[in-house]
Amino acid sequence: MALNTCVIALSFGRNIMTMLTYPPFEYPQAHHIAGVDEVGRGPLVGAVVTAAVILDPTQPIAGLTDSKKLSEKRRLQLAEEIKLKARCWSLGRAEVEEIDQLNIFHATLLAMQRAVANLAIKPDFVLVDGNRLPSLPMPAQTVVKGDLRVAEISAASILAKVARDAEMAELAVAFPQYGFAQHKGYPTKLHLTKLAELGATPFHRTSFAPVARVLKAHEKNH
Structure with a gap:
C-alpha cells in the first residue's frame, strides 16, 4: 500500500453500506498519487471543472467523502483544509x-488533463473517478465510486464542486432571473422554465438538447 494512503472518515449508517458494497481500495505502489474528479457534466450552463489533489500522509484530513454528500458549509470547510494540508x-x-x-x-477528459498538468508536483500515479480515463503522461487508472473510496479523489471532488459553485454564484449575480444560485445550472x-421564458445566456451550452430546443424556438418566433 502506498505511503500516502489516507483514511476516509465515514459516519455510521448509510456510509457503512458503501463500505460493504465497495471494498477498501488497494493503492498502487507509488509515492505521489493524485486523485482526479470532475463537477459539471450535467448542467446546461457553465464550464466543466475538474481538480487534482496529492495529499500529505503526515496531515490527514477527517471527513473526506463524495462532495455531493456534504453540506455546503462542510464542503467549504474541507476545501480550505485540503488547500492548507495537501502536498x-x-x-x-x-x-x-x-x-x-x-x-x-x-x-471533461480535457479538463482532467489540464488539472493534472497544473499540479506543482508531477504525480507518479493518477487515480480518476469513474470508468473513463483521460490520456495522461504517467500511469493511471479509473476507480468506480472513487469519490467514496479514495481520499485523494474525495478531496478533488470537493475542490471541483466548491470552485464550480462559486462560478454559479457569480452567474447568479450577472443573471439573477435564472436562479443559478439555486440549481447550479x-x-x-x-431552470427549464426560466430558459423557455428568457432564452439562453451566452454561458449556456448550445449543444445540450434543452438549450438547443429553446434557441430553435426563439429563432422561429423572431
Missing part, C-alpha cells in the same frame, strides 16, 4: 465553447 492541488476546466465543440465527454424545473 499540492490544482484545478482544470473546459469552457462552454469547448464543450459545444468537443462534446461534454471529451471536454442543472436542468431543474425552475
